[in-house]
Every structure is written in structure tokens, then in C-alpha cells.
Amino acid sequence: xxxxxxxxxxxxxxxxxxxxxxxxxxxxxxxxxxxxxxxxxxxxxxxxxxxxxxxxxxxxxxxxxxxxxxxxxxxxxxxxxxxxxxxxxxxxxxxxxxxxxxxxxxxxxxxxxxxxxxxxxxxxxxxxxxxxxxxxxxxxxxxxxxxxxxxxxxxxxxxxxxxxxxxxxxxxxxxxxxxxxxxxxxxxxxxxxxxxxxxxxxxxxxxxxxxxxxxxxxxxxxxxxxxxxxxxxxxxxxxxxxxxxxxxxxxxxxxxxxxxxxxxxxxxxxxxxxxxxxxxxxxxxxxxxxxxxxxxxxxxxxxxxxxxxxxxxxxxxxxxxxxxxxxxxxxxxxxxxxxxxxxxxxxxxxxxxxxxxxxxxxxxxxxxxxxxxxxxxxxxxxxxxxxxxxxxxxxxxxxxxxxxxxxxxxxxxxxxxxxxxxxxxxxxxxxxxxxxxxxxxxxxxxxxxxxxxxxxxxxxxxxxxxxxxxxxxxxxxxxxxxxxxxxxxxxxxxxxxxxxxxxxxxxxxxxxxxxxxxxxxxxxxxxxxxxxxxxxxxxxxxxxxxxxxxxxxxxxxxxxxxxxxxxxxxxxxxxxxxxxxxxxxxxxxxxxxxxxxxxxxxxxxxxxxxxxxxxxxxxxxxxxxxxx
Amino acid sequence: xxxxxxxxxxxxxxxxxxxxxxxxxxxxxxxxxxxxxxxxxxxxxxxxxxxxxxxxxxxxxxxxxxxxxxxxxxxxxxxxxxxxxxxxxxxxxxxxxxxxxxxxxxxxxxxxxxxxxxxxxxxxxxxxxxxxxxxxxxxxxxxxxxxxxxxxxxxxxxxxxxxxxxxxxxxxxxxxxxxxxxxxxxxx
Numbered sequence: 001x002x003x004x005x006x007x008x009x010x011x012x013x014x015x016x017x018x019x020x021x022x023x024x025x026x027x028x029x030x031x032x033x034x035x036x037x038x039x040x041x042x043x044x045x046x047x048x049x050x051x052x053x054x055x056x057x058x059x060x061x062x063x064x065x066x067x068x069x070x071x072x073x074x075x076x077x078x079x080x081x082x083x084x085x086x087x088x089x090x091x092x093x094x095x096x097x098x099x100x101x102x103x104x105x106x107x108x109x110x111x112x113x114x115x116x117x118x119x120x121x122x123x124x125x126x127x128x129x130x131x132x133x134x135x136x137x138x139x140x141x142x143x144x145x146x147x148x149x150x151x152x153x154x155x156x157x158x159x160x161x162x163x164x165x166x167x168x169x170x171x172x173x174x175x176x177x178x179x180x181x182x183x184x185x186x187x188x189x190x191x192x193x194x195x196x197x198x199x200x201x202x203x204x205x206x207x208x209x210x211x212x213x214x215x216x217x218x219x220x221x222x223x224x225x226x227x228x229x230x231x232x233x234x235x236x237x238x239x240x241x242x243x244x245x246x247x248x249x250x251x252x253x254x255x256x257x258x259x260x261x262x263x264x265x266x267x268x269x270x271x272x273x274x275x276x277x278x279x280x281x282x283x284x285x286x287x288x289x290x291x292x293x294x295x296x297x298x299x300x301x302x303x304x305x306x307x308x309x310x311x312x313x314x315x316x317x318x319x320x321x322x323x324x325x326x327x328x329x330x331x332x333x334x335x336x337x338x339x340x341x342x343x344x345x346x347x348x349x350x351x352x353x354x355x356x357x358x359x360x361x362x363x364x365x366x367x368x369x370x371x372x373x374x375x376x377x378x379x380x381x382x383x384x385x386x387x388x389x390x391x392x393x394x395x396x397x398x399x400x401x402x403x404x405x406x407x408x409x410x411x412x413x414x415x416x417x418x419x420x421x422x423x424x425x426x427x428x429x430x431x432x433x434x435x436x437x438x439x440x441x442x443x444x445x446x447x448x449x450x451x452x453x454x455x456x457x458x459x460x461x462x463x464x465x466x467x468x469x470x471x472x473x474x475x476x477x478x479x480x481x482x483x484x485x486x487x488x489x490x491x492x493x494x495x496x497x498x499x500x501x502x503x504x505x506x507x508x509x510x511x512x513x514x515x516x517x518x519x520x521x522x523x524x525x526x527x528x529x530x531x532x533x534x535x536x537x538x539x540x541x542x543x544x545x546x547x548x549x550x551x552x553x554x555x556x557x558x559x560x561x562x563x564x565x566x567x568x569x570x571x572x573x574x575x576x577x578x579x580x581x582x583x584x585x586x587x588x589x590x591x592x593x594x595x596x597x598x599x600x601x602x603x604x605x606x607x608x609x610x611x612x613x614x615x616x617x618x619x620x621x622x623x624x625x626x627x628x
Numbered sequence: 629x630x631x632x633x634x635x636x637x638x639x640x641x642x643x644x645x646x647x648x649x650x651x652x653x654x655x656x657x658x659x660x661x662x663x664x665x666x667x668x669x670x671x672x673x674x675x676x677x678x679x680x681x682x683x684x685x686x687x688x689x690x691x692x693x694x695x696x697x698x699x700x701x702x703x704x705x706x707x708x709x710x711x712x713x714x715x716x717x718x719x720x721x722x723x724x725x726x727x728x729x730x731x732x733x734x735x736x737x738x739x740x741x742x743x744x745x746x747x748x749x750x751x752x753x754x755x756x757x758x759x760x761x762x763x764x765x766x767x768x769x770x771x772x773x774x775x776x777x778x779x780x781x782x783x784x785x786x787x788x789x790x791x792x793x794x795x796x797x798x799x800x801x802x803x804x805x806x807x808x809x810x811x812x813x814x815x816x
Contacts, residue, residue, distance in 0.1 A: 561656060565656075617692070617693070618692040618693070619696070619697060620697075621697040621701070621702050622697070625697070625702050625703050
């Protein structure tokens with residue numbers, strides 16, 4: 001029963017802490033760490049068994065690298081080679097060098113210093129990617145560069161896993177090497193008796209076997225199993241594959257992570273990539289979560305309270321050094337203004353891989369226990385401050401830096417009756433319709449790439465941030481009749497509409513809205529008409545679906561029309577029930593009442609009750625009417 | 629040709645003008661609103677070009693939807709009873725084409741029979757049509773302004789209830805003979 005009660009404690013801690021941490025914008029990794037801290041040092045419900053659990057949980061890392069491999073389609077990697085080798089490579093090598101140098105200054109052996117440098121060069125993929133995606137910064141130059149660097153780091157983990165044991169051999173601590181199991185992969189006893197060349201040959205053969213088998217053997221096997229339509233057996237096969245490769249690599253004395261990574265890459269362009277991903281993902285997530293829990297549980301608070309100055313000093317020093325290097329790299333690689341800040345601030349922490357590699361390094365005897373304890377704290381603290389850095393970027397840096405980006409807004413030398421703000425998927429359609437109908441349209445956008453692309457097809461777009469009053473003024477809003485707000489960003493869109501409505505009361509404003517609530521917000525901000533951006537597209541697909549299902553095309557049109565009218569009426573009616581920042585009971589009630597009438601209307605329309613007033617087509621008079 | 633006539637109508641006090649194509653560009657006619665409009669007016673004028681011996685498509689759609697059973701006709705459909713109905717149309721051909729011996733083998737009122745029967749069935753009083761023949765050359769022949777003035781007179785007389793409905797119901801066409809039907813009295 002001990003297993004069950006342990007599992008209960010770990011799971012309960014995770015289930016409580018992770019969602020809360022996520023909600024607070026800290027990310028799941030920190031959630032697990034904090035949960036670990038609570039059940040370990042604070043409550044003391046888990047104790048010495050955490051080390052065993054940790055060794056088990058390290059298998060999550062093996063799985064993670066399998067997934068990383070699956071993501072890395074060789075063709076995609078090849079396309080990104082410049083970014084990966086240039087920007088990413090320089091970041092890893094440069095940061096490693098700086099921290100290794102610092103380590104030497106602190107009196108570490110060169111092996112330990114190098115190991116530490118490599119480990120600290122890595123940033124937190126989990127926190128950063130999640131934040132970039134959440135905030136919608138992934139598409140920016142800064143986001144893309146961050147992604148390249150993180151990807152390089154993920155790949156760099158593989159050689160690091162290979163190099164760390166070598167550093168240990170030189171360090172000379174043979175006893176430690178056996179304490180580590182799964183992820184470390186420091187087996188190789190089976191081959192120890194063979195001469196060096198034979199070992200090398202066998203290792204090469206194993207790698208070749210993985211690649212060849214992955215290409216030619218695994219695919220038919222997966223196809224065979226997939227065709228059996230036994231979902232759990234497919235999952236079992238995927239797990240079997242990962243564990244099997246790990247064991248094999250362990251047997252020849254190579255890193256299991258390296259093996260599964262290779263297998264992942266080999267399978268990355270197979271048809272079963274997504275299925276494998278979704279099958280392994282939960283196991284990886286739970287095991288890694290467990291791993292971070294154990295890291296948290298193992299944090300030595302005595303150390304922190306004993307020398308808070310040192311620990312925090314080291315953490316801030318670490319972040320400052322990483323930031324400086326990243327900022328310099330951003331400058332070299334021509335990242336502009338806000339993008340450079342996002343890139344440098346976002347990646348300034350050390351990452352979850354550090355915990356993995358710390359465990360590995362301690363197993364291999366590369367780093368001393370006391371140093372590891374300290375550095376684990378330092379890394380955790382640097383991660384803990386990452387959300388704060390993102391907030392700093394969003395609230396303080398970005399608004400200021402954006403205001404003075406290196407590229408000045410274009411001088412707008414054309415005039416039109418219409419100004420269109422935002423030339424994305426939405427603005428392009430509106431502008432093209434207007435321009436081909438013979439109107440002069442002044443188009444503004446803030447994405448240089450979009451502007452360049454449109455320029456190539458002969459559409460002139462002016463660069464600038466439409467939230468800046470002077471740009472709108474320069475665009476001739478004073479003399480324009482119409483302003484089309486087609487900005488993708490919800491808040492910016494509302495802001496711009498509000499500004500235009502206040503400053504140019506004579507200009508009609510047509511606005512693109514994200515959803516119903518945004519319609520109300522935009523109307524309140526002063527838009528004369530706001531349209532939900534996906535509504536008509538969805539209506540059109542719905543109508544086509546009815547036709548596909550056998551409805552007469554004209555009938556489908558009528559139904560779609562009825563539905564649209566009802567929906568627009570609801571939009572109108574719910575307006576007064578909508579209050580800033582959300583909905584209350586009256587809104588929900590009104591909405592429920594509306595969907596009930598909708599069902600009524602559509603049911604009537606299905607012909608279950610004929611000759612209803614809701615069916616507005618030509619209707620024959622009822623048979624019983626004697627006047628006819 | 630119909631647009632200046634429409635403008636003439638817009639300028640007459642007591643006349644509500646409805647540009648169906650402007651109001652329902654997608655043919656999505658609001659039946660309730662249209663029925664309410666009918667209920668609050670006494671005279672309904674269909675002003676339109678005589679496309680293919682009938683009305684433009686949207687006016688047919690309007691009839692199909694708005695003149696519902698139970699509203700315009702049928703056992704309980706009495707909403708339009710006693711109201712006056714008039715076609716004010718323009719044709720391409722000259723008046724002589726609209727006769728038994730002419731190109732169309734029928735006079736204009738005969739060709740408008742579907743409208744007359746519709747009015748009948750709804751209990752409305754159908755007047756002879758007010759027609760601008762040969763609309764294609766109306767401007768060159770200086771007939772447009774004459775016709776606009778006549779239309780103005782006709783509408784004002786209808787608003788003021790000084791139009792001889794009985795007589796107009798029996799006529800073949802109202803064009804050029806308006807004065808015979810307008811009841812003289814004090815100025816409008």
C-alpha cells in the first residue's frame with residue numbers, strides 16, 4: 001500500500017499546485033517544483049524515497065527526448081540551420097564559456113566548471129514556449145529567435161549527455177557512476193571486456209540499427225498495429241519501443257536519451273508521428289512532473305536561509321549574465337527593439353534540463369553534492385523569476401521600446417476616403433474589395449513582412465503602429481469618411497476604435513470583432529458597426545454542410561438565413577445584459593431563452609409543424625379554407 | 629427612368645417610399661415590417677419597370693412572402709380590404725404596341741392581369757395603370773418631366789383623397805388623361 005499512498009501524495013500535490021501556478025502565469029514546471037517543496041521540506045510527507053522516485057521519474061526525460069526527436073523533421077531542421085547553428089549555437093557555446101570561466105574563478109576544477117557552464121547555458125523550454133504561445137508572441141521576430149535557441153538547446157542536451165560522463169572519468173570518482181540508473185545510462189558493463197575498437201564498432205552498429213529499423217521495420221509494424229484498431233496496444237507498442245531502445249542503449253553504454261532521440265527523428269516524418277506523440281505525451285508529462293516534484297522535494301531550505309545573499313546573488317548574477325549575452329546576440333543577429341528585449345529577457349533563466357543534467361552529473365560524479373544543492377536552488381529561483389521578467393517586458397519594456405523602434409513609421413503621402421488599419425487575413429479582403437471597386441484606400445500595418453509581401457503584388461501598405469495617434473493623423477483620418485479597424489489583437493483593436501471615435505467623430509468606424517462580447521466592447525468604444533470575424537465563414541460552412549447532408553441548396557439557404565436572423569436578434573437583445581468584463585445571470589438566462597426559441601424555429605422549419613409563420617416562403621393556403 | 633420618378637414620389641408629403649432593392653439587397657424581406665407598412669397605408673403603388681411583362685424579381689418575392697394567407701387573403705385574411713392598388717410602370721415599347729392589333733396582342737391592362745387579380749383576391753380596388761410608354765426615348769422627347777409632373781399630381785390627388793377611384797378603376801390606362809380623374813376643388 002505504500003506505493004499507492006505515495007502516488008496519492010504526489011498526485012494530490014501536483015493536482016493542487018500545478019493549475020494554481022498555471023493560473024498565476026508561473027507555468028507548470030514551477031507548479032511541480034512548488035508542489036515538491038510543499039510535500040518535501042515544508043510538510044515532510046515525503047522523505048528519503050524521493051531519490052528512488054527521482055531515478056524512476058528520470059525516464060520522463062528519455063521520453064521527452066523521443067518527443068523532441070519526433071518534432072524535429074530533418075527537412076525543417078535543415079531549413080532552420082542558419083538560425084540554429086548561428087544564433088542557437090553561439091548562445092550555447094558562448095554561455096557555456098562564460099559560466100565555465102566563472103566556475104574556474106570560483107575555484108572549480110575545469111571539468112566541473114565546464115559541466116556547470118553547459119548545464120546553465122540551457123533555458124527553460126517549458127516555461128518560455130508556453131508563455132510565448134499564451135501571449136501570442138510566438139510569431140514575432142523575438143519569439144521565433146527564442147524558439148530557434150530553445151530548439152538548439154534541446155538538441156545540445158544530447159551531446160551534453162554524452163560529454164558529462166567523460167568529464168567524470170577525468171574527474172575520477174568511479175564509485176558515483178553506479179548510483180545512477182535509467183537516464184544516466186552508465187551501464188556498458190557488457191562491453192567493458194571488449195577492446196576499444198570493438199566497443200566503438202558495436203556502438204556504431206546499434207545506432208545504424210536504430211536508423212535502419214526505424215525506417216524500414218518500425219513503420220510496417222506500426223501500420224500493422226494501427227490497422228488492428230486497438231488503441232491501447234498502439235500505446236503499448238510506443239512505450240515498448242521507447243523502453244526497448246533505452247535498454248539497448250544502456251546495454252552498450254550509451255545514453256538512452258540519445259537513442260530514443262534518434263528513433264524520434266527517424267520516425268518524425270512517418271504517418272504515425274502525431275499518434276505516437278499523443279500516446280507518449282501523457283506519460284512524459286507525468287513522469288517529468290514527478291521528476292520536478294522530486295527536485296522540489298529535495299530542495300535544501302537550510303541552505304537558502306543559511307546564505308540567502310549568496311543564493312539570490314548567484315541567481316541574479318546568472319540571469320544578468322545570460323541576459324547580457326542574449327542581448328548582444330540579438331544585436332548581432334539584427335533583432336529590432338522590442339524583439340531583442342523579448343528574446344534576451346525571456347531566455348535569461350536556467351531551465352528544467354538543468355535539474356535533469358544535475359541529476360545526471362551527480363550520478364556521474366562530475367559535480368559535488370554541496371554545489372549541486374546550491375545550484376538547484378539558483379536554477380529554481382531563476383525560473384521562479386521568469387514570469388516576472390515577462391511581465392516586465394510586457395508592461396514596462398515593450399510599450400516604451402515599441403514607441404521608438406528602429407524603423408520609423410512611414411510618411412504617408414497618399415490620401416483616401418478610407419483608412420484600413422491591419423492588413424492581415426481580414427484587412428486584406430476588405431481592402432481588396434474596396435480598391436477593386438475603385439476607392440482610394442490608405443492601408444496601415446505594423447508587420448514589415450506583410451508589407452513587403454503585399455508590396456510584391458503591388459499593394460502599397462504603410463508601416464506603423466496604429467495605436468499611435470500621430471500615425472492615424474498622418475494617414476489623413478481628418479479628411480477620411482471611413483475607418484476600417486481590422487487589427488488582430490483584441491485589446492489594440494478596441495483601443496484604436498476608442499481613439500478614432502473620440503478624435504475623429506465624423507469618421508464612420510467599421511470594426512472586426514473577435515466574438516460577441518468584443519462586438520459589445522467595440523460598440524461601446526464607438527464603432528458604428530462591428531462584425532464577428534468568423535461568423536460569416538462559419539455560416540457558409542454550416543450551409544454547405546446542410547447541403548452535403550442532403551438538404552436542398554435553397555432550403556439550406558433559407559435555414560441559414562433564419563439562423564442568422566435569430567443570431568443577430570440575439571446579439572441585439574443580449575447587448576443590455578452584457579456588462580463590462582463579463583456576463584451575469586441575466587445574460588445567461590436571456591441566452592438560454594434565445595437558444596430555446598432557436599430550437600423551436602428550426603424544428604418548425606424541419607417540417608414537423610407545417611405552415612408556421614416562421615417559415616417565410618410561399619405557402620399554399622390550408623385545405624380547409626372555404627373562401628378559395 | 630424609374631429613379632427620377634421615385635424621387636418625385638419621395639418629395640410628396642404623405643407618401644412613404646420604399647426602395648426594396650436598397651432595403652433588402654439580399655432579398656431577405658422582413659415580412660412583419662412590410663405587413664405593418666401595408667396596414668398603416670391606404671394606397672399601395674407598385675412603381676417598377678415592366679420587366680418581361682411583370683415586375684422585377686424582388687417585387688415578386690415581396691408578393692410571395694408578404695401577401696400571406698391569413699393576412700392578405702383567405703378566411704381570416706382581411707388586412708388589405710378596401711385599400712387601393714396601382715401599378716405605376718414604364719415600358720420600352722410605344723403605346724401602339726399594347727393593343728389587340730399591336731405587337732403584344734393585348735392592351736397594357738390585360739398584360740397586368742396578374743396584379744389586378746392579386747389585388748382582387750386581397751379585396752383591394754385596382755386602378756388602371758399609370759404608364760410611361762417608350763421610356764427609352766423619354767428624355768430625348770422631353771416627356772420625362774411631363775410624366776414626372778403627372779405622377780406628382782396623381783400622388784397628391786391620391787393623398788388628398790381627390791381622385792375619382794370609381795372612374796379610374798374602369799379606365800384602360802391613366803397616362804395622358806389624368807385631369808379627367810382628379811376632382812377639382814381648392815388647391816392642394
